Amino acid sequence: MREAHTVDTVRRAEGALMARLPEGALMRRAAAGLAAVAARMLPRVYGARVALLVGGGDNGGDALYAGATLARRGAAVRAVPAGPRVHEAGLAALRAAGGRLVGAEEAEGEISAADLVIDGLVGIGGRGGLRASHAVLAGYATRSGAPVLAVDLPSGVDADTGAVEGEAVHADVTVTFGTHKPGLFVDPGAGHAGVVEFVDIGLGPELPAPRLCAPRADDIAALLPRPGVESDKYRRGVLAVAAGSGRYRGAAVLAVGGALRAGVGMVRYIGQESVAAEVIRHWPEAVASVLEPTDPAGRLPTHVGAWVIGPGRGLHPAAEVELETVLAGDRPVLVDADAITLLGRRPHLVRDRTAPTLLTPHAGELARLLPGTERDDIEARRLEHATRAAEEYGCTVLLKGSTTVIAEPGAPAVANPTGTPLLATAGSGDVLSGLSGALLAGGLTPGAAAMCGAFLHGLAGRLAHDGAPVSASDLIGAIPAAVRLVEEAGGRR
């Protein structure tokens, strides 16, 4: 797992570590790591032109010290200050190494002529959107065409949330110190960070539990359910899928397909006759139960390991009765799509529930669960809103979108690293619900099922993509390859 900590936590840990180390030791470690990455980004350090964007705090100090190292190796290093204040000792080091400060009139020219731009405007000390003097320099960097290396995090990205107000630096590489910052894993911040390189400055022992984690393939491999010698189809897990309707038959086919390809003992499809027939035509291995339209809750199967409810199911009264009945049971339930909209009207159905529950809204659906919150606010600050929903509903929430975020009360949140905009295609969410539901039926907790489901879903999108667009059905076909890749990473094959 890659771990990310909030600014407050980082400050406390740095304070404790600094108290035991000689003055300036941490900044020297940070600057040395930064200079090493900068050197790797240049074809040749000697003779290269490097522009430093320098804010008034220690983030600028890191840039200046790293610039001094590059200048000693023969680079022409120019520091562009954003304001009157710069880190004095860092500037002295740069000057002693042959670098110099340039005036405002030279700033744009220096930045556009650079072979590398190092962004030391603000780091974890940044508050709110960039001030005008800083935003101008960030804009020059974006337009320069030179590779951009951000110090600790791209300036203008909120370290704790990934929110971006106004202009922010778009980095190709970000070197982050001591621990990752949540804003590096969550969009829109993650989209500004480029490749994130971690520099260890010895903070590890001082750090408490993280705010946010991003799993790697071997973390997923360690969790995936596997059939044992004693397994039979019931012990492996039976997933009931209440998805699709006369209008949206495809949702049923896609959710069942996602579940079957993820590995599950049995999928029981529950729905109208015509939809059930469609499901069986695509997936003869599924077992279908036909619902009586007049008695929606009367024929629901009882011997199931977990439920997926909602994709394409509709908002009619029978769907509401069905949702109420399923949530009144003690099996784990994944609630998606239409069922989330229904839940927005009757939140107590989940709030009063003690059995494991996983909600998988996109931003528009989450807005229905959090009255007074707009979709745009959620997309701008997804970590915050997913966390709030998890706390208010007392369950696990997987918020879909450009970064999929998973939140649970009292646990670090998770950001899925495998997402790709290729997934933004109709029906892709139905596949995710089947896939994650299968993992829930296989015995994973809602948090683990959500994390593994999102990881495999994103990986499937990437693997299905051979230069052509990807459809939701293609995602189903690529799930086995995604599982194989994860198992290989975990050394299980």
Ligand SMILES: NC(=O)C1=CN([C@@H]2O[C@H](COP(=O)(O)OP(=O)(O)OC[C@H]3O[C@@H](n4cnc5c(N)ncnc54)[C@H](O)[C@@H]3O)[C@@H](O)[C@H]2O)[C@@H](O)CC1
């Ligand atoms: N504290 C430590 O032990 C270490 C800190 N390090 C570096 O120090 C950084 C933190 O340094 P600071 O605490 O000095 O803070 P920063 O340098 O990140 O930011 C503070 C400066 O930015 C200005 N500022 C804040 N918000 C702004 C905005 N919206 N627009 C424009 N300017 C804004 C402030 O006026 C101040 O001058 C880290 O990100 C990291 O780069 C590293 O050297 C590693 C060790």
Ligand SMILES: Nc1ncnc2c1ncn2[C@@H]1O[C@H](COP(=O)(O)OP(=O)(O)O)[C@@H](O)[C@H]1O
């Ligand atoms: N820009 C994006 N980048 C990465 N993933 C995305 C993006 N937009 C959507 N997704 C993913 O695509 C899927 C879409 O699901 P959903 O919104 O439920 O659509 P549908 O209901 O049509 O299936 C989700 O897994 C979501 O995380």
Ligand SMILES: [K+]
């Ligand atoms: K920065």
